[in-house]
Amino acid sequence: MGIVREVVEDYLEVEVDGVERELEVPLPRVPRAIAITGPRRAGKSFYMLQRFKRLLSQIPALYLPLDDDRLYPPTLDTLGELLEVFHEIHDERRGVLFLDEVQEVQKWELFVKRAVSLGHTVFVSGSSSKLLSREIATQLRGRGVSFELYPFSFREFLRAKSFEPGESLPKKARIKALLEEYLRWGGFPEVVLEKSELLKRKTLEGYVDLILYRDVVERFGVKNTRALRLLLRLIGSSFGREFSINRTARYMRGIGIEANRNTLSAYLEHLEDAYLVVRVKKLAPPRESEKALPKVYLIDTGLVRVFKENLELGRLMESVVLTELLRMGIRPYYLKTQRFEVDFVIREGDSYRLIQVTRSPEGDTLEREIKALGEASKLIPVHERTLITWDDEGEIGRVKLVPLWRWLLGVKP
Template sequence: MGEKTIIRPLYLNMIKGFIDDPNVKIITGLHRSGKTELLEIIENEISAHVPADHIIYINFEDMDFQDVTNSKQLNAYLKNKIIDENKYYIFLDEIQLVLDWEKTVNALRLKNTDIYITGSNSKIMSDELATLLGGRTVSFHMNTLSFAEFIDFREQNGIGTADIDKELDEYINIGGFPLLSVRKYNEIDARKIVKDINSTALLKDVAVRHQIRQPQLLDKLVAFLYDNVGNLISIRAIVNYLKSHGRGADPETIANYIKYLEDAFIIRSAPRYDVRGKSLLQTNDKFYLGDHSLQYAIRNRRPDKIQGVLENIVFMELIRRGYNVYVGKMADKEIDFVAIEQDGTRKIYIQVCLEFTTPETYAREFNPLKDIRDNYHKYVVTLDKNWNADEDGVMGIHLKDFLLRDIL
């Protein structure tokens, strides 16, 4: 069965309401998270009622546009395309590859245009850009597939199963990059694809963009972060680790490299949050990956790392649902996640546990949540099929059920 484009309603419906809106539509996301496909779907929607010569689509990663590298060249190209006063729909894919592209977009928006741009870097949503464009922007962020989307993609492409447990295991194994859900890949081939996605993102969106002078240091840092998903990490600890492995680095350089990785959505930080004091702490964040499968770019799936993978999956599900996500601290106890809605009106407390093998495991996961005296939802998310309990306001729930819940 051939591949077909699968619509992601969550993102398409958000953007459709802004078609013909004067704001510049900005779509960001990790490399290969589906931005180009979304742009093509929007283009197809518009082309149903707009002449083809009034739709301009440029993918700056395409060989046909390799010579368009700065705003002057982009202006020249568009000048030959925009030849009358009727509205033009302009799609600029991976715009960050064009130097000073903001100048072109700023000039375009003053014409009769409807503009859509994508990029693999958070900087295209910066305050400076909003100021340059007079505040006339609206931003959308794409993540890789949720588990629900993963099931839908595989079903529509004829490679899914009716067994949700098998689908979950496949999701854990190959991750949420859309490319991996439109046809059947064995585990080895899937890992090769993820490794290529990872390498390209690191090269284009970090090393080249920021003119990294120490690429080997970046590689060592990435390997360390990927191998320590779900662990509390300080800049000093990273510096000491690299030094012990013969790679000296100063804290400022490491902090900058981490910021570059975050800007490219390759990693995401979870700061520490004092549950009782209701305040952020300034030390020892945890780091998670833009898709849990990126871990497999540096090593195969290992039993001793599955806890971090599960945490990563839960973390990204919370991000997809619009929460700000923190690591909870309460006295000497840690709570894996405190998720707070962006308006601050609602919280969720979450522990993630592979399985309940001993009474000590149960106590470690449940007791910190029992000690929180408020009425917000509290979950222990697990892969343990023999555990599904609600005790003292704390709900034990299987990972698949947590990921597929309509409301958390």
């Protein structure tokens, strides 16, 4: 118990200073388990520590990072000792426990279930969307909820850069320059705060390797790492486009890599579970939607640097819009026919919101994007049509043109 208490007391004293994250997780009135999931290095540990320090003055709480080397390897006994330390320090029967990187402990969910039954609210964090959500749901039986934390939003990015947006011409010029940096390097906190472009790139490469091996190869026992890495590279070099598992399997066989459709399909699910990629399904009846090719994106535009040298600003814009929608808790579809394509379709009640993203809405491009939104409106009931641009704003017919920076900040002109 001495080591557990030592680690706990260290974090009772630690100072927390940094960008305030926007994720709102209300403290429940009755004991619950709350899972915070998201990509590695997106700031989950900092968020947990931030919440812990904020709550500490209001309610008994303890924070335990289970990846601390002093605890290695952490076990259920380690977690049991935490309860003893809690009672020693706070002399209370119940409070809030923060367990960072809880997946380091096998059968952690058994302890969390016990702690909740004793009256504690337990925050847990990890980098597997399905694992934490599934265990929280099955073991806690309705007494657990999950939230996702992604890399910095553009609002958080600007705060990290100590920039306050405004409507003056110099402010607008600066915000667009910062937006381009955000598009090209993404929102992982360490990358945002790093000044050296070489170190930014090396950091992102390290993230890919870390996530790939810790959260995919080790967790799922992947043997064919050559096929897994090639799959991710193919996604990274063509992100935002329809992705065919069958075509990819044929391509791999053609270059001597044995990987069938079922294997690659499982690998794609593992990559999504580890928050490296995101699939956007086609809007269609359920059976057709499941069979249709998904569009596949990387979770953060900075990761594109690992796979591509030539970055297309328009596709980066589309990817940033998707991640912002995910932050809002929205899982969009895309819509495509032989005549047109709409980037994102969002169901809201009995109708839909359409979002089209383009860098330069001029001439034929503008006409094509407006027409696509109009054609989609003939197929499904639509209550809002938005064309997100780099710089243009206004209204054409029933379509709103909104610059990307305004849309990301939620700023009205």
